[in-house]
Amino acid sequence: MSYDFNLFVIGGGSGGIATARRAAQYGAKVGVAEFSRLGGTCVNRGCIPKKLMVYSSHFPEVFEEAQGYGWSPVQSTLDWHKMIEAVQKELERLNGVYLRMLDNSEVQLFRGYAKFVDPHTLEIFESPNSSTASHKVSADKILIAVGGHPVTPNIPGIEHAIISDDMFLLKEQPKRVVILGGGYIGVEFACIMHGLGSEVTQIIRKEKILRGFDDDIRTQIQEGMQQHGVRILEGSVPTAIEKTGDGLKVTVCGKHEETVIGDIFLAATGRKPNLQNLGLDKAGVDLCQDAIAVDEYSRTSQPHIYAVGDCTDRINLTPVAINEGRAFADTEFGGKSRVMSYENVPSAVFSTPEAATVGLTEAQAREKHGDAVKVYRARFRPLYHTLTGREERVIVKLVVDETTDKVLGAHMVGASAAEIIQGVAIAVKMGAKKADFDATVGIHPSTSEEFVTLR
The missing domain is CATH 3.50.50.60 (FAD/NAD(P)-binding domain)
Structure with a gap:
């Protein structure tokens, strides 16, 4: 049977766009439907604008801490409107980047809501309330990458x-x-x-x-x-x-x-998958606890329909959705069968103080390995704060299986935790042992050196 597209992607977020571009690189004819800004939650309502606001929120403490290093007091006020405008301007720039990436990959973009008519056919509407479709398309394979949305509790008011x-x-x-x-x-x-x-x-x-x-x-x-x-x-x-x-x-x-x-x-x-008005019943796609059920290859109950990212409610992180989508494209269009590994996926919390982690928590490790677990931990005041006067503390922690000496998890709270744990995550992913950490020369003076000096 002849179809309009080899692959049609529902959702122009990070996972959907990464998949579309990878499939197109392999020669597939690809279409994408997106009703809102390209980039999805991460670019428009999550990771990027949030991190920009995190940066902005740190300046007052930096102004104050500078006095400990001899700088005179700084009197500064926040122009909220200027900050919000600057953040939105950057998001507009990123949307342009995503659009150019699709154009350069020769991926056809449809602006609107895509809804299943049958397992291989979609109708695209200009808005969720439209009664008349603007387009009707068919595809050999379909990828659902519609992300999630915030949910609110049932409270009066x-x-x-x-x-x-x-x-x-x-x-x-x-x-x-x-x-x-x-x-x-x-x-x-x-x-x-x-x-x-x-x-x-x-x-x-x-x-x-x-x-x-x-x-x-x-x-x-x-x-x-x-x-x-x-x-x-x-x-x-x-x-x-x-x-x-x-x-x-x-x-x-x-x-x-x-x-x-x-x-x-x-x-x-919390958040839930964006599954409303997709017409999944007409496509024969099964759900599991309000999320799309998929196998290790991101395949749904329909063998030609796939799903990645937050709508599957596995690990709801942008890099995970991107990796899931690329694994699908490599397997189905690139002849390189592979699956996404969910072990040792690093993550961060951009709080103040910042935190990052990879691998098992201490509780998870003890549940799995029992008394074989040994914890190496250091809590200290970082060098930076010896002159600021702040009573800030850093924690670095390794969770180790004493039987094999393998590092099961690494955790940190402190400045630049995400940047530090990203590097540590490579070692943990490769199966590094505590002895490997011990044999590594530290960079002095730095917080990260504590990971290779824990005893």
């Missing part, structure tokens, strides 16, 4: 809340910010907004932030945030949000029984 997408479009800087959620999104925005000068209250249901991370990491970040001035109401939940003349009144129950007033209420309580 939740209509007054905003989600993480909205944080990059606020017209004015809120003086008082209330954040619900102890995951990395809530934690990062709490640190960003506090650094930019807002008063921040974070409400978390558990006693510690960042469930799933190593306990030492969770404790160090939480203590660091509180030391910097973020107010964390642990073991608590909001039960109502009310709009008043003084702002949003949030009623909090649990360990903390009180009322908190904020100018905005950010609900950072």
